[in-house]
Amino acid sequence: MTFHRIAILDWSAAKGPRLGRDSIWLGVAGPHATQCENIATRVQAEARLHALITEALAAGQRLLIGADFAFGYPAGFAAHLTGEPNALAVWNWLADRIRDAPGNVTNFRRIAAEINARFPGDGPFWGNGEAAQTPGLPRLKPALPPGLPAHRATDIAARGPGAAPKPVWQLAGAGAVGAQVMTGLPVLARLRSAFKGQIAVWPFEAADAPIVLAEVYPSILSAEAKAMQQAEGIVLDAAQVQVLAGAFFALQTRNGLAALFAPPAPEQHLEEGWILGASAQHILRAALKPQITPPRPRENASSMPQGVEWVPVAVALARLRAALVPLATPETVTIAEAMGRVLAADVRALRANPPRANAAVDGYGFAHATTGHGVQRLPLTPGRAAAGQPFAGAVPPGTAIRILTGAILPEGVDCVVMQEDCALDGAAVLFDGPVKPRANTRAAGEDMATGAQALPQGHLCRPPDLALLAALGVARVPVLRRLRVGVLSTGDEIIPEPGLPALPHQIYDANRPMLLAMAARWGYAPVDLGHVQDNPGLIARRLDQASRKVDVILTSGGASAGDEDHVSTLMRSKGTLSSWRIAMKPGRPLVLAFWNGVPVLGLPGNPVAAFVCTLIFARPALSLLAGAGWPEPQAYMVPAAFRKTKKPGRREYLRARLDAAGHAEVFASEGSGRISGLAWATGIVELPDGAVDIREGDPVCFLPYGSFGL
Numbered sequence: 179m180t181f182h183r184i185a186i187l188d189w190s191a192a193k194g195p196r197l198g199r200d201s202i203w204l205g206v207a208g209p210h211a212t213q214c215e216n217i218a219t220r221v222q223a224e225a226r227l228h229a230l231i232t233e234a235l236a237a238g239q240r241l242l243i244g245a246d247f248a249f250g251y252p253a254g255f256a257a258h259l260t261g262e263p264n265a266l267a268v269w270n271w272l273a274d275r276i277r278d279a280p281g282n283v284t285n286f287r288r289i290a291a292e293i294n295a296r297f298p299g300d301g302p303f304w305g306n307g308e309a310a311q312t313p314g315l316p317r318l319k320p321a322l323p324p325g326l327p328a329h330r331a332t333d334i335a336a337r338g339p340g341a342a343p344k345p346v347w348q349l350a351g352a353g354a355v356g357a358q359v360m361t362g363l364p365v366l367a368r369l370r371s372a373f374k375g376q377i378a379v380w381p382f383e384a385a386d387a388p389i390v391l392a393e394v395y396p397s398i399l400s401a402e403a404k405a406m407q408q409a410e411g412i413v414l415d416a417a418q419v420q421v422l423a424g425a426f427f428a429l430q431t432r433n434g435l436a437a438l439f440a441p442p443a444p445e446q447h448l449e450e451g452w453i454l455g456a457s458a459q460h461i462l463r464a465a466l467k468p469q470i471t472p473p474r475p476r477e478n479a480s481s482m483p484q485g486v487e488w489v490p491v492a493v494a495l496a497r498l499r500a501a502l503v504p505l506a507t508p509e510t511v512t513i514a515e516a517m518g519r520v521l522a523a524d525v526r527a528l529r530a531n532p533p534r535a536n537a538a539v540d541g542y543g544f545a546h547a548t549t550g551h552g553v554q555r556l557p558l559t560p561g562r563a564a565a566g567q568p569f570a571g572a573v574p575p576g577t578a579i580r581i582l583t584g585a586i587l588p589e590g591v592d593c594v595v596m597q598e599d600c601a602l603d604g605a606a607v608l609f610d611g612p613v614k615p616r617a618n619t620r621a622a623g624e625d626m627a628t629g630a631q632a633l634p635q636g637h638l639c640r641p642p643d644l645a646l647l648a649a650l651g652v653a654r655v656p657v658l659r660r661l662r663v664g665v666l667s668t669g670d671e672i673i674p675e676p677g678l679p680a681l682p683h684q685i686y687d688a689n690r691p692m693l694l695a696m697a698a699r700w701g702y703a704p705v706d707l708g709h710v711q712d713n714p715g716l717i718a719r720r721l722d723q724a725s726r727k728v729d730v731i732l733t734s735g736g737a738s739a740g741d742e743d744h745v746s747t748l749m750r751s752k753g754t755l756s757s758w759r760i761a762m763k764p765g766r767p768l769v770l771a772f773w774n775g776v777p778v779l780g781l782p783g784n785p786v787a788a789f790v791c792t793l794i795f796a797r798p799a800l801s802l803l804a805g806a807g808w809p810e811p812q813a814y815m816v817p818a819a820f821r822k823t824k825k826p827g828r829r830e831y832l833r834a835r836l837d838a839a840g841h842a843e844v845f846a847s848e849g850s851g852r853i854s855g856l857a858w859a860t861g862i863v864e865l866p867d868g869a870v871d872i873r874e875g876d877p878v879c880f881l882p883y884g885s886f887g888l
């Protein structure tokens with residue numbers, strides 16, 4: 179049983195979104211590196227776990243997820259509540275009742291009171307940190323119902339008898355864990371049913387499914403975590419999840435992990451659960467002792483360096499998507515103002531199109547029932563029906579009337595013959611029968627009926643949509659507030675504006691004008707955050723100011739792991755969600771973090787890499803934030819006008835354009851400093867992650883700039 183990745187989840191019952199200390203942290207250890215993410219809400223954390231499991235299953239990999247809250251309650255509870263002495267029955271019972279809204283608003287206190295009512299006396303649960311009373315939930319500790327222990331056997335085993343933990347019954351107060359259990363178990367229960375048959379919950383089920391959930395106790399390695407906290411200047415929770423994930427992974431490398439799953443599960447554990455590694459502190463600690471191996475020599479500079487986790491583009495996209503939530507503030511605007519905006523609600527037709535049945539051609543109208551085979555001769559009724567000039571009277575049966583395109587069909591007319599197919603004979607019109615019923619007419623509402631959905635919520639309004647809305651009588655529509663996109667450049671070498679004098683070691687800021695223009699082109703409100711030196715204090719201050727006036731921040735530069743890469747260092751210290759080395763060329767580093775709750779996308783400094791990363795990552799992320807969903811660029815397969823041999827292991831994007839024959843030619847140099855290639859190109863060619871050998875004429879995937887809305 180080998181796990182490809184081991185994730186440790188530090189849960190939080192926080193009220194409202196929260197980052198930093200005592201919020202949700204997720205440490206993930208893999209063969210090359212351990213990463214850490216900070217997640218603001220339980221709903222986002224559930225989505226993240228869902229994505230992590232999906233990724234693992236899609237890649238045919240095994241994943242262990244350790245969570246730091248009790249998987250069961252002390253013996254006797256499950257049977258009393260559900261009729262079965264089985265913790266998973268409690269999971270389902272709670273999942274059916276406990277709700278948690280996206281802003282971390284939960285009803286678990288009310289459910290705890292409901293449970294209390296099912297027990298003798300005051301019931302087991304107590305503690306309420308809220309101002310409002312919850313009837314049935316005592317603020318102070320009541321006597322436990324008879325026969326119900328305060329602690330589980332495993333809590334005593336993990337901490338020692340002298341250091342009894344806070345009981346799961348206590349829902350509020352420092353160190354209380356009860357609220358975490360009540361908010362955490364429903365999440366795990368839902369994941370368990372979403373991935374039925376693929377997830378095992380240890381120790382209630384054998385740990386042999388692709389995905390295993392187990393309870394863990396991150397403070398078991400508190401000395402190691404404190405050391406890491408100090409060395410890296412990160413919060414303790416972040417250190418704990420990484421240390422424990424790393425320790426489990428290291429233990430597995432030394433073939434010691436299986437033994438932790440081994441202890442036979444006595445009856446009691448099936449109800450109470452058991453902490454993985456509860457009595458194995460010394461073994462885990464020993465596994466962390468370094469085994470130093472030098473980096474393997476690299477074949478050449480362009481093959482993937484060892485010792486770091488290279489995240490495939492598709493995986494980074496899935497993570498980004500799972501981490502972001504759309505804006506939700508609507509405003510009502512005229513349809514002209516709605517151009518380029520995202521609809522905040524479905525829009526329905528206020529009027530049918532066409533409002534009444536009318537003529538589709540210029541010709542003669544009559545009742546179909548009065549015509550037959552052969553040459554037809556219908557006397558003309560005096561008068562005329564034209565667009566905007568309806569015919570007031572009725573057309574008698576057996577007669578025809580002159581009618582023009584767009585005219586409402588007069589009473590007595592249900593069919594029109596085109597004037598090109600007619601001859602006039604004084605006061606009558608002649609044509610060949612038979613004619614089809616309803617020929618050359620448009621039925622009322624045939625395009626859209628009144629009340630039909632014209633455009634869906636989340637739709638981005640384009641010029642043709644304005645035509646539709648106007649036709650349907652819709653004057654004003656609800657749209658989402660325009661996304662405010664801040665753009666910040668970093669780097670000691672950068673001169674902010676091209677007109678200013680520059681010394682030889684200085685370069686002009688190329689990214690900021692490009693990124694601001696991209697944001698504007700996509701219909702967002704660009705906010706110029708200027709340029710800052712490579713100075714953590716200055717960058718932090720600028721981000722603090724920016725986070726008050728924008729919805730999302732794009733930074734460029736400083737996102738790698740070099741000495742002057744302060745953006746990534748800062749993000750890590752203030753609660754980074756993720757910093758990834760992406761297996762793509764150009765543009766490896768990408769940072770996603772939340773600064774005072776505002777998402778920050780840290781792009782590479784290199785303009786070519788910054789541009790490609792913006793197309794591939796920032797564009798869908800901004801669209802999702804703006805409420806327009808996650809767009810995929812329209813790709814075209816075209817013959818290559820170039821040759822290339824590409825190694826496996828990363829996705830490559832080449833600056834490209836179509837030649838006169840419609841074949842994709844690529845820019846002469848792949849050098850990522852060659853900004854001129856961006857201007858030369860009209861799109862990019864995407865080469866897949868695997869190895870490819872491309873010859874002239876082979877089909878390649880061309881993504882025109884237009885496919886990205888540029």
Ligand code: AMP
Nearest residue numbers: 667669687688689735736737782783784
């Ligand atoms: P960095 O990501 O900060 O290591 O920068 C990588 C490369 O991109 C360096 O050569 C920088 O000088 C260059 N660079 C960073 N920011 C910009 C910018 N705003 N405009 C042009 N070049 C930049």
Ligand code: MG
Nearest residue numbers: 669735736783
């Ligand atoms: Mg730099």
